[in-house]
Amino acid sequence: MPSRLIEETTRWELLVDPGGRPGAENMAIDAGLLARADRTGSAFLRLYRFQPPCLSLGRNEPAAARYDRAAIARRGLDVVRRPTGGRAVWHEHEVTYAVAAPLAAFGSLRNAYHTIHERIAAALRSLGADATLAPHQPPPSGRVDQPASCFATPVGGEVLVAGRKLVGSAQVRKRSAFLQHGSILLAGSQGIVGTVSRMPQVASAATTLSAELGRRVTWDEVVEAVVQAWRDEGTSPNLHQPPPTSTTLLSHLAPLGTAVKS
Numbered sequence: 001m002p003s004r005l006i007e008e009t010t011r012w013e014l015l016v017d018p019g020g021r022p023g024a025e026n027m028a029i030d031a032g033l034l035a036r037a038d039r040t041g042s043a044f045l046r047l048y049r050f051q052p053p054c055l056s057l058g059r060n061e062p063a064a065a066r067y068d069r070a071a072i073a074r075r076g077l078d079v080v081r082r083p084t085g086g087r088a089v090w091h092e093h094e095v096t097y098a099v100a101a102p103l104a105a106f107g108s109l110r111n112a113y114h115t116i117h118e119r120i121a122a123a124l125r126s127l128g129a130d131a132t133l134a135p136h137q138p139p140p141s142g143r144v145d146q147p148a149s150c151f152a153t154p155v156g157g158e159v160l161v162a163g164r165k166l167v168g169s170a171q172v173r174k175r176s177a178f179l180q181h182g183s184i185l186l187a188g189s190q191g192i193v194g195t196v197s198r199m200p201q202v203a204s205a206a207t208t209l210s211a212e213l214g215r216r217v218t219w220d221e222v223v224e225a226v227v228q229a230w231r232d233e234g235t236s237p238n239l240h241q242p243p244p245t246s247t248t249l250l251s252h253l254a255p256l257g258t259a260v261k262s
Contacts, residue, residue, distance in 0.1 A: 020051025023080030038177035043101035086170035
């Protein structure tokens with residue numbers, strides 16, 4: 001069965017969590033959704049934010065070699081290690097998204113990466129941004145001396161506006177399911193990553209939605225656009241939001257999480 005048909009028959013659940021959570025809680029919830037997708041075959045679209053702002057590190061990053069722990073401690077930063085790969089991200093003025101789903105719903109990890117980013121790009125275009133996907137090219141090497149920030153350089157399939165990176169994402173697979181989560185930058189900068197990094201710094205390749213549109217863009221309007229993009233792609237019969245569960249979501253999912261403090 002073609003992956004598009006499989007996706008259309010997949011049960012999707014929408015989880016909107018606007019209140020903001022610490023990094024460890026957010027990563028535990030995402031990891032729990034991945035476990036549930038693997039166990040039940042359900043698919044999840046989660047939209048959320050971080051409170052307090054948080055520095056997240058990729059699953060395989062050599063933290064001691066790349067980051068100055070003393071500088072992190074002096075600033076009192078919340079730090080978490082993601083269950084996914086990639087490089088550091090500063091989560092503050094953004095919409096954070098997570099998709100946890102059976103891999104069969106998209107056919108492959110690469111196809112999932114492209115499809116999810118295309119939907120996010122469509123959402124951004126509906127708000128007036130000229131969002132496109134970067135052409136495919138080899139990803140950055142895993143050398144320790146690479147720039148620390150996820151937003152330092154775009155890779156193939158990522159969301160760009162005017163050639164600059166607006167969305168940073170990462171994936172992980174667990175048996176028959178996968179998790180992809182990432183940051184849609186609304187405002188601010190990723191400068192804090194450079195401040196606490198031991199790595200050589202390069203000119204930022206990032207932009208923000210507010211900078212591109214020349215106005216303040218709210219979390220709520222981006223969330224609404226992303227949800228509509230999912231519905232526009234034919235998942236509307238199955239995409240629904242269950243009754244608010246923000247007080248119980250963590251208790252149900254956190255025991256399944258793998259996020260750890262760095």
